[in-house]
Amino acid sequence: MPELPEVETIVRELAPRLEGFRITRARLAKTDVLRRVSKPRLLRTLQGNAFEEVSRRAKHAVFRLRSGHRLVVQPRMTGSLLVYDRRLTKDEAKYAVLTCTLEDRRLFVYRDVRRLGTVWLLDDAAWTAYTGRIGPEPLDETFTPFVFAERLAGTRSAIKKAIMDQRRVAGVGNIYANEALFEAGIDPSKPTSKLSLEEFARLHAAVTDVLRRAVDSSGTTVRDYRTGVGEPGRFQFELKVYGRGGERCVTCGKKLVTTHTIDLRATTFCPRCQR
Known part of the structure; x- marks a missing residue:
């Protein structure tokens, strides 16, 4: 953050x-x-x-x-x-x-x-x-699904880790990587090289959608973040997986799982909805 x-x-x-x-x-x-x-x-x-x-x-x-x-x-x-x-x-x-x-x-x-x-x-x-040295901006009009797939080509690292690599895609951190992967229905630990073109397209749509909605809500205040006028953000009220480990999935009701094995950060996902 x-x-x-x-x-x-x-x-x-x-x-x-x-x-x-x-x-x-x-x-x-x-x-x-x-x-x-x-x-x-x-x-x-x-x-x-x-x-x-x-x-x-x-x-x-x-x-x-x-x-x-x-x-x-x-x-x-x-x-x-x-x-x-x-x-x-x-x-x-x-x-x-x-x-x-x-x-x-x-x-x-x-x-x-x-x-x-x-x-x-x-x-x-x-x-x-x-x-x-920084990757393309995901909210730019030129950031198409093809550009997204091209930036992530050639890596076998977990997809969550890949989309957080600032050299590949700019601006995506832990909160929005968690949320986008849930929205796209993709397991955060899945090797990037194993994603299909259809999965890349879904994830591209999820990343851009989550980021745009978060901007519209002035960002996410978990603890310290304040806007440029000193107010808290509002997107924390829309989070579906981040910070919700052990709670029920909003889609299927299964208990959400949190792991630190992917990139040493908290990764929360639904083992049923995300494959």
């Missing part, structure tokens, strides 16, 4: 609040989140710069600056990205990692309780290399 729907929700809400605004001051409280950029260079680049575009790539929030640089933030488990119209409370300031003061005195803040997230500052060449 957060996965594609959560980050998509965040950037959609941040875009009208940030785009076109200049940064008058930047402050970095902790440096352990930085990747391939020093604190002085980051702050020097941000101060006086402006946000031109706020977008998403896979599970990353991407802030294109007027200078041409891209500030890339991956919030991960406990990170949040918010704009405040007021001063931070003592508790809010405690976990503020990066704070940008805007020209109208609002604050753009990256908070991260456990500092599991990452912050990158990339020029055009570095961004091209960075994004080139």
Whole structure:
């Protein structure tokens, strides 16, 4: 967490609040989140710069600056990205990692309780290399069943593990892999190379459907995730298998099974409905 729907929700809400605004001051409280950029260079680049575009790539929030640089933030488990119209409370300031003061005195803040997230500052060449290592976006119109099957070709790993590989498909994490495989009726441990074309088509439809519905519900709040305006998501009320191990399948009534043997993460599935 957060996965594609959560980050998509965040950037959609941040875009009208940030785009076109200049940064008058930047402050970095902790440096352990930085990747391939020093604190002085980051702050020097941000101060006086402006946000031109706020977008998403896979599970990353991407802030294109007027200078041409891209500030890339991956919030991960406990990170949040918010704009405040007021001063931070003592508790809010405690976990503020990066704070940008805007020209109208609002604050753009990256908070991260456990500092599991990452912050990158990339020029055009570095961004091209960075994004080139990530697979296609599953909500793009060009992401057809044929593209999906092609990206997963040549691997015998479990299908759940394959669709979570960011080099093959962007943005799918544990929650939505569980949900999509249930919707498609496919055993998460099934070797990818054993899937038929019909199963690839079903899974493609399930992945895109689950992600779109999750975006429409502003993502899934299991614990820490909040939207770009600080609200919880709503898709947790629609989950059919994730986090429901031991409960009854909504389709057939059989008890759902949870295993950690596929990728060391919790995989919940219906042994009757998913083959």
